[in-house]
Amino acid sequence: MSEEANPFESLQGQIRAAGEHVDVSEGELRRLSRPERLLSTNLTIERDDGSLDTFRAYRAQFNGDRGPYKGGIRYHPGVDEDEVKALSGWMVYKTAVVDIPYGGGKGGVAVDPRTLSMDELERLTRSFAKELRPIIGEDKDIPAPDVNTGQREMNWIKDTYETLENTTATGVITGKAIDSGGSEGRVRATGRSVMLTAREAFDYLGRRIEGATVAVQGYGNAGSVAAQLLESELDANIIAVSDSSGAICDRAGLDAAAVRDHKDRTGAVTDYPEADEELTNEELLSMDVDLLIPAALENAIDADLARQVSADVIVEAANGPLTPDADDVLTERGVHVLPDILANAGGVTVSYFEWVQNRQRFYWSEEKVNRELKRHIVDAFDGLVSAFEEHDLRNFRTAAYVVALERVLRAYREGGTWP
Numbered sequence: 297m298s299e300e301a302n303p304f305e306s307l308q309g310q311i312r313a314a315g316e317h318v319d320v321s322e323g324e325l326r327r328l329s330r331p332e333r334l335l336s337t338n339l340t341i342e343r344d345d346g347s348l349d350t351f352r353a354y355r356a357q358f359n360g361d362r363g364p365y366k367g368g369i370r371y372h373p374g375v376d377e378d379e380v381k382a383l384s385g386w387m388v389y390k391t392a393v394v395d396i397p398y399g400g401g402k403g404g405v406a407v408d409p410r411t412l413s414m415d416e417l418e419r420l421t422r423s424f425a426k427e428l429r430p431i432i433g434e435d436k437d438i439p440a441p442d443v444n445t446g447q448r449e450m451n452w453i454k455d456t457y458e459t460l461e462n463t464t465a466t467g468v469i470t471g472k473a474i475d476s477g478g479s480e481g482r483v484r485a486t487g488r489s490v491m492l493t494a495r496e497a498f499d500y501l502g503r504r505i506e507g508a509t510v511a512v513q514g515y516g517n518a519g520s521v522a523a524q525l526l527e528s529e530l531d532a533n534i535i536a537v538s539d540s541s542g543a544i545c546d547r548a549g550l551d552a553a554a555v556r557d558h559k560d561r562t563g564a565v566t567d568y569p570e571a572d573e574e575l576t577n578e579e580l581l582s583m584d585v586d587l588l589i590p591a592a593l594e595n596a597i598d599a600d601l602a603r604q605v606s607a608d609v610i611v612e613a614a615n616g617p618l619t620p621d622a623d624d625v626l627t628e629r630g631v632h633v634l635p636d637i638l639a640n641a642g643g644v645t646v647s648y649f650e651w652v653q654n655r656q657r658f659y660w661s662e663e664k665v666n667r668e669l670k671r672h673i674v675d676a677f678d679g680l681v682s683a684f685e686e687h688d689l690r691n692f693r694t695a696a697y698v699v700a701l702e703r704v705l706r707a708y709r710e711g712g713t714w715p
């Protein structure tokens with residue numbers, strides 16, 4: 297394995313690559329390649345046995361030219377400053393590529409939540425919310441779920457914020473439970489945009505998605521919903537899936553929903569009784585499939601592994617799953633990569649719908665949410681393809697960044713000296 301790529305440097309390289317095709321000054325590029333603000337703090341909580349424990353926590357506010365900072369909160373032992381900075385920057389370009397009126401932010405706590413009881417997790421989350429309170433708000437910075445966080449954590453943060461502010465502020469956070477101001481369709485939105493991106497990409501490339509073989513690395517919120525929707529709505533054939541416990545495979549096709557039920561029951565996809573064989577995650581990533589969906593964490597595929605990838609198309613459900621070297625190898629090998637900032641943008645797009653509903657106190661049906669989501673993703677895909685063809689770009693990632701960078705730059709320039 298090559299040395300682990302630094303995700304913040306990966307982001308900066310992606311912005312620079314787009315900058316070569318956009319009318320942007322060196323100063324502007326520098327400004328748009330680093331966060332405006334970083335909260336770096338420690339959270340001390342009482343464990344159930346009465347002892348104290350301290351955890352590192354961060355919130356990066358990368359850029360707010362197009363609106364309030366927006367992005368999830370991650371609980372994972374690997375969270376560090378550079379990861380949060382990268383994830384917050386990817387949010388800027390993601391919200392721009394799907395054209396929703398936000399900037400980008402991201403937060404995280406360096407913790408393995410499986411080692412905490414529910415009471416400890418609640419104390420940790422409320423402690424983080426107290427640290428976040430001065431810098432978040434309905435029009436300032438709006439957090440949301442990411443890896444290992446969901447409706448429960450979002451509701452704790454909302455409750456802490458509203459208590460301290462002595463007000464109601466439903467739109468201070470998204471990804472909430474439905475009866476607390478959450479939106480229909482949010483839980484499945486990230487997987488839905490992955491499915492829609494795959495459908496648009498296969499159509500553009502003149503390939504059939506019906507019956508296409510699919511492997512999914514990471515079977516959490518993003519990966520398992522993408523698999524289920526690809527199967528139920530597009531008749532794709534999910535033949536392998538994995539999580540941190542390992543991978544399972546059935547070349548005749550797995551039942552994506554049944555595998556999810558098995559994981560909910562047992563905590564892992566492995567030992568699924570209907571699977572033909574068990575594989576390693578590395579073996580899954582190099583399987584000969586029509587579509588590969590990395591849906592776990594950054595740097596899942598490095599240059600060495602990229603040389604072994606046998607998929608024709610990769611749709612990135614995770615943020616930053618390819619190292620920059622892997623991206624180069626795959627581009628040279630003609631593997632079509634649909635970038636994270638488009639493919640997983642369904643989550644933040646429906647978060648935007650949730651926030652709009654909260655502000656209007658008028659709630660939409662799931663059908664309307666899914667219809668609007670589809671429109672945003674299809675329009676964004678079309679915009680990406682136009683940039684790809686117009687600038688004769690080397691891959692879809694650079695096209696997505698060109699579209700996004702141009703939008704962010706326009707907002708920045710309109711806020712100061714008019715061009």
Ligand SMILES: NC(=O)C1=CN([C@@H]2O[C@H](COP(=O)(O)OP(=O)(O)OC[C@H]3O[C@@H](n4cnc5c(N)ncnc54)[C@H](O)[C@@H]3O)[C@@H](O)[C@H]2O)C=CC1
Pocket residue numbers: 441442443444445486513514515516517518519538539540541577591592593594613614615616640641643644
């Ligand atoms: N939840 C959301 O709305 C959004 C999530 N994302 C991105 O999608 C990715 C996954 O997030 P979620 O599904 O929300 O997290 P999750 O916590 O629901 O699921 C993560 C899954 O990845 C698996 N995993 C972890 N390390 C692995 C490894 N080395 N190999 C294979 N599997 C591994 C875990 O076992 C778990 O099944 C992350 O990159 C996240 O930033 C992006 C946009 C929105």
Ligand SMILES: O=C(O)CCC(=O)C(=O)O
Pocket residue numbers: 366367368369390438439440441442470471615640641643644645647
């Ligand atoms: O829903 C949101 O606001 C952000 C989701 C997120 O963190 C992401 O897209 O990576």
